[in-house]
Amino acid sequence: MAGDNQAMPRIVAAQMLAPDAKQFRIEAPKIARRHRAGQFVIVRVTPDGERIPLTIAASDAEAGTITLVVQAVGKTTMVMNDLDVGDEILDLAGPLGTPSEVDDFGTVVIVGGGVGTAVAYPVAVALREAGNRIIAVIGARNRSQLLFEHELAALPAEVHVCTDDGSYGRAGLVTDALQDVLAAESIDRVFAAGPIPMMKAVAEVTRAAGVTTIASLNPIMIDGTGMCGGCRVSVGGHNRFACLDGPEFDAHEVDFDLLASRNRAYLEGEAARRRELHPCEVTVQVGGGEST
Amino acid sequence: MSELSRRERMKREPVSMPERPAGERAADFDEVNLGYSFDQAVAEAERCLLCARPTCVQGCPVSVDIVEFVHRVSNADLAGAAEVIAADNSLPAVCGRVCPQETQCEGACVLAKKGKAIHIGNLERFVADVARAEGWATTSDPAPSGRRVAVVGSGPAGIACAGDLVGMGHEVTVFEALHELGGVLAYGIPEFRLPKAIVEAEIDRLRQRGVHFETNAVIGMVDTVDDLLTTEGYDAVFLGVGAGFPRFLDVPGENLVGVYSASEFLTRVNLMRAYVAGSDTPLIEVEGRSVVVFGAGNTAMDAARTAVRLGADPVTIAYRRTREEMPARAEEVAHAEAEGVVLETLVAPVELLGNEAGRLVGLRLQRMELGEPGDDGRRRPEPIPGEVLEVTVDVAIIAIGNGPNPLLLRATPDLDRSERGTIAVDSDTGSTSKPGVYAGGDIVTGGATVILAMGAGRRAARAIDDYLGTDQAP
Ligand SMILES: Cc1cc2nc3c(=O)[nH]c(=O)nc-3n(C[C@H](O)[C@H](O)[C@H](O)COP(=O)(O)OP(=O)(O)OC[C@H]3O[C@@H](n4cnc5c(N)ncnc54)[C@H](O)[C@@H]3O)c2cc1C
Ligand SMILES: Cc1cc2nc3c(=O)[nH]c(=O)nc-3n(C[C@H](O)[C@H](O)[C@H](O)COP(=O)(O)OP(=O)(O)OC[C@H]3O[C@@H](n4cnc5c(N)ncnc54)[C@H](O)[C@@H]3O)c2cc1C
Ligand code: SF4
Ligand code: SF4
Ligand code: FES
Secondary structure (H helix, E strand, O other): OOOOOOOOOOEEEEEEEEEEEEEEEEEEEHHHHHHOHHHOOEEEOOOOOOOOEEEEEEEEOOOOEEEEEEEOOHHHHHHHHHHHHHHHHHHEEEOOOOOOOOOOEEEEEEEOOOOOHHHHHHHHHHHHHHHOEEEEEEEEOOOHOOOHHHHOOOOOOEEEEOOOOOOEEOOOOOHHHHHHHHHOOOOOOOEEEEOHHHHHHHHHHHHOOOOOOOEEOOOOOOOOOOOOOOOEEOOOEEEEHHHOOOOOOEEEEEEEHHHHHHHOOOOOOOHHHHHOOOOOOOOOOOOOHHHO | OOOHHHHHHHHOOOOOEOOOOOOHHHOOOOOEOOOOOOOHHHHHHHOOOOOOOOHHHHHHOOOOOOHHHHHHHOOOOOHHHHHHHHHHOOOOOHHHHHOHHOOHHHHHHHHHHHOOOOOHHHHHHHHHHHHHHHHHOOOOOOOOOOEEEEEEOHHHHHHHHHHHHHHHOOOOEEEOHHHHOHHHHHHOOOOOOOOHHHHHHHHHHHOOOOEEOOOOOOOOOOOOHHHHHHHOOOEEEEOOOOEEEEEEOOOOOOOEOOEEEEEHHHHHHHOOOOOOOOOOOOOOOOOOOOEEEEEHHHHHHHHHHHHHHHOOEEEEEEEEEOOOHOOOOOOHHHHHEEEEEEEEEEEEEEEEEEEEOEEEEEEEEEHHHHHHHEEOOOEEEEEEEEEEEEEOOEEEEOOEOOOOOOHHHHHOOOOOEOOOOOEEOOOOEEOOOOOEEOOOOOHOOOOOOOHHHHHHHHHHHHHHHHHHHHOOOO
């Protein structure tokens, strides 16, 4: 429900980036002006709809727009991806979350898996602007699912690509490529965003190598303002609310198994809702946000 | 109307609130209390002794002129009664329903000792409901002052502050972080106790009087308080952001799937309408399953009664003290029990137990007994050594209170805080350490009541009006 005199945010550009990932540019001048890398918005697209968090992939303060990249994994994201230029977003609140820590660390490896690459992209931009050398290790199920390869290359960044099926770049996991990068040179920091098993594996690799690693977590959220506690994650044995204190945390301190199990809380019910919406679709792996 | 003698009034029995049978109401979300009929209201009002020194008024945090409004009800002058109430209370339809009357106005009524206190809350609700249905306006707003005030938060504090400010001729915009207006009245207190239509009607009334509302506006993240005072051109700001930061138990197993804060559970059900077919927001299935709620305040009762309505069985309130100490309104405890909620007292959780998949399956509870009184004068619950029991449970809801939400506070570091982390204010005016910035409601007191938040909003409105009329304001 928008308030009075309040224009609903309008979509000014929309484009498919991958078979199930769509990029939107949305008029939101105030959010665009405030946005810092690492922050997200809460979106609601229908009157009966859920509130879902989406990372601000880019913002243009002058044009007054923000960019979102949405991977269709469930009802809300599917309905959102049916929207097009000229459509309005019912509810859009943000920017939310604590911005990324941005400094000149030296050489930073950005690890992105699936739509996680869109989450990591604004952080890569900010770190590059702060003077860091950027190495991007990005992965997807196959070539058509790969996001932001060219945008990252243009930063500039050295880009390593991995696909599960070997249809492009190296066949295999981003952690294999990451391990090679860590073996080849001295890395000052790693940033990871993607499916939970990927972030967990990255944390294990970099822990062994002793490299500070930040992960952008994706717990289930409702309000995104610290009111419900549903987004709580365990970091260093303490509960933290990802919408307030995160979504980025020290990956070596995060309890990823807990995050994965909490994100599976509604799997059964959601599978039913997806079937209602797209009855003939064969849906694969959504559990724990593994969808890449 | 024939005047009754004092004796006759004293002899009469109180008119109790008609309510739907427990078995029927526990199966839906419609309002439990039906409200008085005209005749019932008049009969109840006629019992009032019209005391020369009415103790009831002292019991009301905002000193509603109870004697006068009740007298007018007994004379069938409902419009007059509405006017009297409105002078002190901008949300009578809400307060009549949710005030803890037994510890406030009704608890202080001279007839309370005999257990026959006037049902002031029921009468207030009746008058307000009639006024709303009849569309009686009790206010006419003056010419515009040319001053603009930003109100942050649309709970009772913000609504009351906005209403008074617009009544003083100021231009008011209310900023709300969520997509719906009303604060706890919208996302916390359930439909069966406070129908959303009542809250919406109050908001609509403000809208008609020219108050602007902006939803999805998270102040601190989008505009800061300083932005409001500078680039956005507001002359003053009122902060009524509530205390919506849920506390957890700090025992192992709290993050298992199946463990909710009451805020999350109630938000999913009330704000996101998880109980309505067609809503996309999921809830862990509770139908036919066992639910345990920790805590015994209004929030705990609301969560438990909501679980009952969603088909949970059994639903248990687990509380570490006894029934006498339960902070909830007496009516809520009675209603919860009538609807089948089990009150398990003198137990405290020591661990929440999960299965391999990380799902809640049980609880380990410590038996307690009441020991010596603590600092707050209440007898402290103490564990009975060795008495630990294990129970199976599917869903646990933690309703042990809320702290101040740090979001706006972090973004406004120059706002002084109290020891408890709430915003520090001058108690007469609500003014904060920041010039032109006022605060009231739960963000100042910590989790309290609707009537106190409402009163604080109104006090701040008066102070803001003074401030805007002086040279202090920019
Ligand atoms: C801080 C943050 C930033 C995010 N950024 C992006 C982004 O830029 N692009 C993008 O496509 N996705 C992003 N996500 C994930 C996105 O919010 C979920 O995919 C979305 O909520 C799923 O909703 P749904 O109704 O379509 O699917 P559902 O059917 O509700 O869920 C499918 C699966 O997604 C996960 N999920 C469900 N609800 C949420 C939720 N509210 N938050 C997180 N995961 C959830 C669960 O594993 C669930 O099983 C982000 C999540 C977080 C927390
Ligand atoms: C479940 C429950 C049951 C209750 N039952 C009763 C009862 O029976 N009787 C009673 O008297 N009291 C009851 N209370 C307490 C009562 O509801 C509160 O004391 C009262 O609502 C406080 O009012 P408020 O205006 O201070 O804050 P709230 O009602 O909490 O409203 C604050 C609003 O500010 C918004 N906000 C927060 N931060 C920002 C920001 N940065 N920018 C913009 N907006 C923001 C919030 O989203 C919220 O809408 C209950 C509370 C709960 C949770
Ligand atoms: S506002 Fe509350 S305490 Fe005051 S008279 Fe009304 S019901 Fe009683
Ligand atoms: S104290 Fe009781 S009887 Fe006396 S005026 Fe108040 S409500 Fe009436
Ligand atoms: S999403 Fe509700 S507290 Fe973070």
